[in-house]
Amino acid sequence: CTGQLDVTPNDPDVILVDDFYTTPESYKQGLAGVYGNLSLTGPSGPGSSSIQGLDAGTSQYGRGLWNLNELASDGAVWSWENDPGLRSLNRNTWSATNPILRGMFGRLMNSVSYANEYLRQTTDGALNDRGVDDATRADIQVYRAEARFLRAMAYYNMMDLFGQAPMITEDDPVGAYQAPKADRAELFAYVESELLAILPEMAEPLMNEYARADKAAAWMLLAKIYLNAEVYIGQDRYADCLSYCEDIIAAGFELTPDYLMNFMADNDETVARNEIIFPVVSDGITTQNYGPTTVMINGQVGSTEANGGDFGVAAGGWGGALRVTQQFSEVFMNGSYGTDDRNTLITADRTIEVSDIADRSTGYIIGKWSNKTSGGANGSANEIVDTDFPMFRLADVYLMYAEAHLRGGGGSATTAVGYINDLRTRANNPNTIGQSALTLDLILDERQVELHWEAHRRQDLIRFGKYTGSAYNWSWKGNAPNGIPLGAHMAIYPIPEASLAANPNLTQNPGY
Amino acid sequence: QTMTVRGVVSAASDGGTLPGVTVSVKNTTRGTFTNAEGRYELSVNAGDVLVFSFVGFETLEKTVATGTLDVVMAETAQALGDVVVIGYGTTNIKDATGSMEAISEEDFNKGNIVTPESLLNGRVAGLTINQGGEPGAGSTIRIRGGASLNASNDPLIIINGLPIENTSVGGSRSVLSSLNPNEIESFTVLKDASATAIYGSRASNGVIIITTKEAQDQLNITLGMQTNVSQLANKFDVFSADEYRELINERRPDLVGDLGDANTDWQEEIYRTGVSTNFNLSAEGSLFGKVPTRIGLNRTDQEGIRLTSEFERSAATLNMRPSFFDDALKVSVNVNYSLEKNRFASGQEGNAITFDPTQPVYDEESPFGGYFQYYQDNNDGVWDVNDLTPFAAWNPVANLMQTENRSTVNRVFGNIKLDYTLPFFPELTATVNLGYDEQSGEGFSRTSNESPVTQPPDQLFLGSSSEYTSYRVNRLFDGYLRYAKELTRFNVEGTVGYSFQKFKDDNWSSGELLNDQEDSEPVYNVSPDLVLIGLFGRANLSMDNKYFLTLSYRADGTSRFAEDNRWGYFPAAAVSWKINEDLFPDSDVFSTMKIRAGWGITGQQDIGDRDIYLPRYSIGLPTSQYQFGNQVLQVGVPIFRNDVIKWEETMTTNIGVDFGLFNDRFFGSVEYFYKESKDLLTNSAIADGSNFSNAGIQNLGNFTTQGVEFSINGDIIRSNEGFNWNVNYNTTFITQEITKLALGADILAGGIAGGTGGNIQLHRVGYSPYMFYVHKQVYDETGMPIEGAYADLNGDNVINDEDRYLHRNGIPDVTMGFLSNMNYKNWNLSFNLRAALGQYNYNNVNSVNAQLANIKLNNVLSNIPVSTLDSEFEITENVITSDYYIEEASYLKLDNITLGYNFTNPWFKGMKGANLSAGVQNVFVITNYSGIDPEVFNNGIDNTIYPRARTYFLALKFNF
Structure with missing residues (x-):
């Protein structure tokens, strides 16, 4: 009777991988799973989570980005300091045991592992074995590019928040593989090369289904890494940033006539779709x-x-x-x-x-x-x-253009001023600016006014040199009511203790 | 013809005389007791039947023929030297090599017994039973503290050879709640590996074997009736209405206007006096003069003290023991049917503690069914949730009364056991045991549309309705051969066998029936089958009835692991030596002295998941879809997998001494055990990005448990005036230590209330599991704690999580049980005490409520614990991780006291006897702990429990 020991799942919602990939639709469902990691915490409702060590809801991808960028800066304070990890984000007293950091590290790397799994299940060999038809294969090539986009975005967030990441691709095994560490320079190169490699496969801007990434989303990510390249790798890449901003702006996106429409319940249905470059549903x-x-x-x-x-x-x-x-x-x-x-x-x-x-x-x-x-x-x-949460939207591109221009990336001052004024005019603000007012300080304030609570603030303050140190103190910075300087090491989060223990190839960031 | 009969009563075991034996003339009130020399003298009629009865001995009946009648009485099962049921066989406890304890009916706890485990709580060294307070409640049962961190720590429970699952079917109170305790003959608790390893893969946490009563040939009918009245025993100390008014006047005069006019003790309001009844009828005898048959019927109706909670059980058991071919083939059939009906009441303790005592329970004007609630019409033309006061608590009485949550569980279980002794080869017996256990539960939960609690998307008050079904079945085939041969100096016994067991379960829930949305679609959860296959063997050798050796071995396969790791191998060995027979055979003190030593390896595979090694995808629920364009797609996501997962193993070493003193008038054991669990199935971090989660079950970590157990039983007094006092005392010292974790990383444990996802416990190498992980409170010179001031333990001038330390835990260092049983003539008084020392609780009730800001945290007033004034803490967030809330929770409990009287002369024809008893359950608790009960669940995190009631009971039992 020992054959009886071979069991298979009986649950209608839990099935073996080969029973899952049986229809053309299933490859899209698999891709939706990779996208889903941006929004869903687990497959069984909002209380479920594929990430452990913290409350399920708090492990959400966008929420992690938001917490680590807004609460950890002057953007917001979280009143319920009982919630584990929030107190030390509010007060910049985090350590490597902070559960929110562990959750974010795990959530981002889950995007990597979901994307890798998707790529493994959609190799030519796997598709041959399952006899997938040519039409489906053509779709799958685009899906694969999008999975790689999502993986690149996760590595971009890892580079930004943690300054390093375990480098894992679809060629590595599933299990407990302790991947080698990639530092910021390696991550930068990887993200850049991946995005450039997938561009030909991605859908044209605004031509993909809503909520799926297109070329513009990839350009945006490239523009982001170039804008912050000085922080990440000490290189001036503002011209590259500006160039991709121009591509996006030329692609047909439009500002929503009413600013607040971008942030409403139907922002997936209204003209806000034309401003939002990449949403999280x-x-x-x-x-x-x-x-x-x-x-x-x-x-x-x-x-x-x-x-x-x-x-x-x-x-x-x-x-x-x-x-x-x-x-x-x-x-x-x-x-x-x-x-x-x-x-x-x-x-x-x-x-x-x-x-x-x-x-x-x-x-x-x-x-x-x-x-x-x-x-x-x-x-x-x-x-x-x-x-929906606009991960990237056109207004950001306008401001990135202006900033890249000011930082020596080329372009035109008139265009930059025009973009700022477009944003102000859209917001019914009569105080348009002239060229002389276009300064980095103005950009930083304008970014706050336009993009507050959209998970950009910490990154912006770091790029402007105002996050750590004493250049700018906000209340509760460093756990003082009026703010005190932060050590320079706080511009990068620590590698969570559990993640470090589970993969000793990682190294703790300096200062922690 | 009247005559005088005289005689001596002596014990069968050693021939010693027995003082204090009751000698009565059957069916009369006449009787006497044996004197100090064991002699008696009584005036009788020739032909009268004398009944000899004595605690610890089988009652004996003899017809008077001549003037002299000496009798020899045999000890009953409790004493040393009886046959006990073990895995795939029986043993004589006198010859046993392993650590085991058998508890039979005479030793059972008395009182209000609803579920089987209540019979032995506190009775066995090394066995802790933490029973819940709700009617028909289940228990957390631990033998020697369990052996695992994340896998199950529940012992294997076996009923008549059928291992049952350790989780209950949906709708049932517990795995044992369907079993009628009145039909239990005995429990055998197997503690060390040499006793349990025959059960291999499921034996790491010990084994409890339950044997139900077997039919006897003689006609015997018993009828038992019991009535219980239960009341709340203790309340959490919060402000009364008047005290609360005073508090508000003094501390928050700005809030005086929010006070109400009522005087409500919400903790009184959510409870009631519960009345319960229990009927048992059993009849046994020989059917057609050939087939011993026993029928047991039980009906239990229990009202919980928390409003609306109920437990009902109707159970029938049948045992038949026919034998064939001149007793060569013995058959035993057990069939049990039970119907369990429950009404569940949600926990409202936290709500009752904090609800404003100056508000009334009822409010005639309330649109919410006449219950007081916080609301105000916002005059927007719609009556919906926006008319409620945001964040106001719900009336706890309304919450209970406006929800009906009921279940019905049908369970059929039983076994057919065939023992065949080959007529031409009597040393060999073949046994087949077929077991079956099927449970189906169904239930519903409905909340009235007058309740404000449910808030469907349109925000109108619709109420709520949902249903569920749950089904489980488990099938067993055991087949084994036993060979036994007695030689002049040697006894040889061997058993080899095969075991197959398969478990299935599926569950369905309807989702919200009053809300036609995608998030209210039915959900099916069907587990993969679980198959366990075992091959086992055991050899017992003895020499001169003094030296004993047991060897056992089991190979177990489980469907939980991949093919390469599927089989586990579990050897065990034990020796014992009756040392007194060689070293001091003539000792007056030591009548028995046996040294035992055992070693063995047992396994664990109960990790919840049944197919974690397979590459699986989970399809998102209707609530977990993703949108592409205008299309919503069910997502498919890979699930964490571990294809190298394997057995967790526990190696146990046990050394013990069994002793009997003064002709075994006292007997007991002392033992030391050491358990080392390795390749622990722990839920721990995995390299990020390498799998489909950042953590999962892996074989990582080691863990040790060691302890000493001591138990002693005996008759303190055996008087010739008919007074006897028998006691049983046991104590256990246990320490546990985590010796290895995955890559040395700590694991957070112990979720608490207050905030989202907070933890207050940690597993760390070098410490006990479930240590509290807290900040060290700083106190001022007057001894007052300073709010939010913690010691900077790592000295980095930043107070953060790095400054938390490990401090105490909720697991007692020492547990004790004490049973006292006094008999005087027909009277019986028994009580049992239980104690735990060195146990600490994290008082989560105080840590989230005992701060002054909680008086008005949102829009309405809240009550707070009186102890808030001791700390004067203001804000929960500042103090929730403070060690200030770790409290010593050692206790001494008088679980039960019962007074009984035996009526020996019949009240009517056909009655053989009757027993009337009355008593109190949960009589008192002595503790310094400030919560309502120091005995909590969740490893010492006290976030309120269903209170254990104080119960008064009256029972009457007839024998026919």
Whole structure:
């Protein structure tokens, strides 16, 4: 009877890999699984997670990016400091045991392993074995390029946040493979070469299905690594950045007439699609996750205002989970942005200072994000939102162009000023600028005003030399109410202790 | 014709005389007791039947013929020297080489016994049973602390040779709740590897063998009835309504306007006095004069003290023991059927602790079924969740009363055992045991549309409704041959066999039935089959009835692992020596002295997942899809796999001494054990990017457990006035240490309430598992803790997670059980005590509630623990990881006290006897712990439990 020991899954939702890849549709479902890692935390609802060591919802890809860029900077404070790891992000006191860092490290590398698995299952050999027809094979070639894009994006985030990563491709085994370490320079080269290699396979800009990456998404990622190349590898690549920005802008994307439409429940259906270059999908019914849009919309609801009804969620939201720092508010209140659509600060009965993180009536709150549609209807559920998260959007490209130009990347000052003014005009801000006002300081403020709470802030502050050190102190920076300088090592996160133990080829970042 | 009868009563084991034996004339009130020399004298009529009864001995009946009647009484099963059931056979405990303990009916705990494990809680050294408070509750059962970190630590439970699953079917309270405790004959607890290794792969956590009552030839009918009244024993100390008003006046005068006018003790309101009844009827006798048959019927109706919770069990058992071919073929058939019905009540303790005591339970104007709730119409024309006060707590009484969560579980289990002794080769017996266990549960949960709790997407108050079914079946085939031969100086016994067992289960849940959305579609969860195959053998050799050797070996295959790692091999060996017979045969003190030593390896494969080694994809639920264009796709994602996973192994060494003193009037054991588990199946980090998760089950880590157990039983008093006092005491010292983890990395454990996903425990090499992982609180010169001030243990001037340290754990260092049983004539008084020392709890109730800011955290007032005033802490976030909340939770509990009276003269024709007893369950707890009960679950994290009630009971039992 020993043959009885060979069992197979009986569950309709858990099947052997060869039973999964049986139809043309299954290859698309497999690709959706790789994309899904950006949004879903696990296959069994928003409480499930493929990543361990932290709360399932907190392990969401975009939420990790958001936490590590906004909470760890002047972008926002998280009121519930009980939530593991959040206190030390708020206060820049993290260590290698921080569960959110472990979760983000694992989540990003999960994108790598999902993409690698997809590439393994779609080799010519595998497709031959399964007798896949030519039409499907043609689609699969594009799918494979997109899987590689997602892998490159994960490595870009690894390079940005952790400064190193285990280098694993589809040629490596599944199991407990301890991959060699790639440092920032190696990651930079890898991401660049992968993106350049897949470009010919990617769909033309705006020609792919919504939420799937196209050439513009790859260009955007290239522009991002070139813009930050000085931070990553000490090289000036602003010209390359600017050149890709031009490609994107020329590809037909358009600013949404109403700034806030980009951040609404129907931003996957309206003209916001023409501004959003690459979204991460969320849906209150079919794509449930506790990702950045759900966190921001529930989190931005004030504890005393109970204004969730304005944003299509329960009146109390998450009880005032998020507020902004004093320095964040001051940028909006400096005169140029008083009537700007992008200024959604809610200030009544609140102090501008966040004197006590646990006191949710201190500090201003904002109302940028919403689970209401542009027509005013509520999203499909009242906690998990329908609002997609724009990972990349055109406004960022405008600002990157201007910045790359200022940093010597070429292009034209007139064009750069025009882009800034386009953004201001779109936001009904009458204070357009002239060429003389175009400075890096202005760019940094303009980026905050335009792109706040979109998971860019930490990266921006680092590129502008204002994150560590004493050039800029925001409240609770370094765990002091008025902020104190941070050590230079804090510009890169530590390698999580568990990840380091599981792969000794990695090395702890200096200073930790 | 009246005459005087005289005689001496002596014990069969050693011939010693027995003082204090009750000698009565059957069916009369006449009787006497034997004196100090074991003599008695009684006036009788010729032909009367004398009944000799004495604790620890089989009751004996003799007809008076002449003036002298000497009798020899045989000890009953509790004493040394009885046959006990072990794996695939029996042994004589006097000759046993392994560490095992048999508990039979006489030693069972008394009182309000609903589930089988209550019968032996506290009775056996090394066995801890942590039973829940809900009606029909299951228990966390540990033998010698368990052997695993992440795999199961539950012992293997075997009922009449049929191993049962250690998780219950959906809708059932526990794996044992369907078993009628009244039909249990005995438990054998196998503790060391030499006793358990015959069960190989499932034996690492010890084995509990349950044997149900076997039919006897003599006609015997018993009827038992019991009534219980249960009440709340203890409450968490929060402010009463008046104290709360005072607190608000004093501390937060700005909030006085929020106070209500009522005086509500919410902890009183969510409980009730529970009434329970229990009926048992059993009848046995020889059917057609040939087939011993026993039928047992049980009906238990139990009301929990938490409002609405209920447990009902109707159980029938049948045992038949026909034999054929001049007893060459013996057949034993056990069939058990049970119908379990439950109503579950969700935990509202936390809510009751914090709900504002100045608000009423009921509010006539409330649109929520007349229950008080926090709401205000926002006048937007729709009555929906936006009219509720955001973040206000729900009325805990309403939560209980407005939800109906019921289940029905049908279970049929049993076995057919055939023993065939070859007529021409009587040394050889062939046994086949076929077992079957099928359970199907179904249930539903409905919440009224008058409850504000459910909030479907359209945000109207719809209520909620869902259903589920759950099904499990397990089939067993065991076949083995036993050879036994007695020679002049040697006894030889050998057993070889084969075992096959297959488990199936599937589960279905409807999703939300009142909400027609994709996230409310039914969900099926079907596990892969689990198949376990074993080949085993055992040899017992003895010489001169003084020297004993046992060898056993099992090869086990499991479908949980890939082909290369599927088979595990589990050897064991043990020796024992009756040392007194060689060294001090004439000792007056030591009547028995046996030294035992055993060694063996056992395995573990119970990791939950049944196919973790296979390359699998998971298809996303309807809630976990991804959108491409306007199309929503079910995602397919690879699942973590480990194709090199293999057996976790535990090597156990055991050395013990069994002793009997003063003609075995006292007997007991002392033993030392050392267990080393290696290749632990631990859920630990895996190299990021190498698999489809950042962690999963891997064979990484080692873990040791060592301990000492001591037990003693005996008669402290055997008086000739008919007074006897028998006691049983046992104690266990255990220490555990993690000796290796995956690459030395710590593993967080122990999730807590307060925040999302917080942990308060850690596994670290060199420490016990489940140590609390906390910050070291700093105190001011007056001894007050300083809020948020922790010691900078690593000296880097930053207080962060790096400054947490390992401090105490929730596992007791020492546990003890003490049973006392006193008899005086027809009276019986028994009680049992249980204690745990060196146990600490993390008081999660205080750590999230006992801060002043919680008085008004959101929009309504909340009660807080009175102990908040001891710390004066303000904000939960600042203190939740403080060691301030680690409290000593050692305890002494009087679990039960029972007074009984035996009626020996019949009240009516046909009655042989009756017993009336009354008592109290959960009488008192002595502890310094500030929570409601120091005995919690989750390795010492106290986040409220279903309170264990204090129960008063009255029972009457008839024999016919």
